[in-house]
Amino acid sequence: MVERRKTRPVYVGNVQIGGDAPVIVQSMTDTKTHDIEATLNQINRLHKAGCEIIRVAAPTEKDAEALKEIVSRSPIPVIADIHFSPRIAFLSLESGIHGIRLNPGNINDEGKIREILQECKRKNIAVRLGVNSGSLEEKLLEKYGYPSAQALAESALNWSEFFEKVGFTNFKVSIKGSDVLQNVEANRIFAERTDIPLHIGITEAGPSGRGSVKSAVGLGILLYLGIGDTVRVSLTADPEEEVKVAYQILQSLGLRRKGIEIISCPTCGRIEVNLPEIVKQVEGQLGQEDIPLKVAIMGCVVNAIGEAREADIGLACGNKSAILFKKGEPVKRVSEEEMVEELVKEIKKMKGERNGGTA
Numbered sequence: 001m002v003e004r005r006k007t008r009p010v011y012v013g014n015v016q017i018g019g020d021a022p023v024i025v026q027s028m029t030d031t032k033t034h035d036i037e038a039t040l041n042q043i044n045r046l047h048k049a050g051c052e053i054i055r056v057a058a059p060t061e062k063d064a065e066a067l068k069e070i071v072s073r074s075p076i077p078v079i080a081d082i083h084f085s086p087r088i089a090f091l092s093l094e095s096g097i098h099g100i101r102l103n104p105g106n107i108n109d110e111g112k113i114r115e116i117l118q119e120c121k122r123k124n125i126a127v128r129l130g131v132n133s134g135s136l137e138e139k140l141l142e143k144y145g146y147p148s149a150q151a152l153a154e155s156a157l158n159w160s161e162f163f164e165k166v167g168f169t170n171f172k173v174s175i176k177g178s179d180v181l182q183n184v185e186a187n188r189i190f191a192e193r194t195d196i197p198l199h200i201g202i203t204e205a206g207p208s209g210r211g212s213v214k215s216a217v218g219l220g221i222l223l224y225l226g227i228g229d230t231v232r233v234s235l236t237a238d239p240e241e242e243v244k245v246a247y248q249i250l251q252s253l254g255l256r257r258k259g260i261e262i263i264s265c266p267t268c269g270r271i272e273v274n275l276p277e278i279v280k281q282v283e284g285q286l287g288q289e290d291i292p293l294k295v296a297i298m299g300c301v302v303n304a305i306g307e308a309r310e311a312d313i314g315l316a317c318g319n320k321s322a323i324l325f326k327k328g329e330p331v332k333r334v335s336e337e338e339m340v341e342e343l344v345k346e347i348k349k350m351k352g353e354r355n356g357g358t359a
């Protein structure tokens, strides 16, 4: 059981981050923000996949101007992602956004940052204070020689102190290093010294396969240490994949549950059914369903009985057939052709029972 670090709550619209809130899942659109319909379509799809806060890039005035309509029609709070330009930051703040992401290191003007924070306070807009190894202050680079974990943590601590000195507290921090260990260490140092909520993620993790592994390792270590109030898995892939992977990471640590949990064996020479295809079909039919069930799909009886006992429902496969288990008890024998249909039918029935009779 993970014991989470105690943090103070921050509010992005109606979503609480930190305090007693669960770890919140975020993603970022990859559409041109000024293409309002495309952006909203993607936000709606991400919301359906479980995304709870969405960040959209605002690199131009045209994008900042589109925010008003996006915010008014979005089902989840919207954060504007701002780099370099205080002018675009102010323009975005006029649109009703719920949060703004700023890297003070690339705005590099304390006066302007103070003005942005005052406006955020007036409008009750949350801030994500970002520190990246690529935009670290000169004085820290001189002190440490390179963007070390200590340098990143110190930058985040200094800027947090600045935010608090100007009377702004509705913010979370993200510290992004270029590799997993640097990232973990920088977040750990920061977490030891403050109760400010942390947004964690492994930046530019890569394509789906490699990026998911890298994210699972980095986020897994931090989350196991109790660090992380909101996550984004950054993949060079469809953002819906980011949300799916984020839930899988959180689910494996018992921090969130989304959809069914499939326990399936890796298969071996004992296999007598096409297990990968069966698993693929079950996941395809139920992957998006929000059913908190453990489903075991095992290639043979070697581990199946034990796993089936732990699972809510399962298949113990054999020679072109399987025993369907429920709560560890055999229910019936099904042929390979019937397996997916029967399992999905039973799972939907269990969902209906849990919802008080409505499937």
Ligand code: SF4
Binding pocket: 265, 266, 267, 268, 269, 270, 271, 298, 299, 300, 301, 302, 303, 304
């Ligand atoms: S459950 Fe059976 S088929 Fe699957 S890996 Fe184990 S021994 Fe092999």
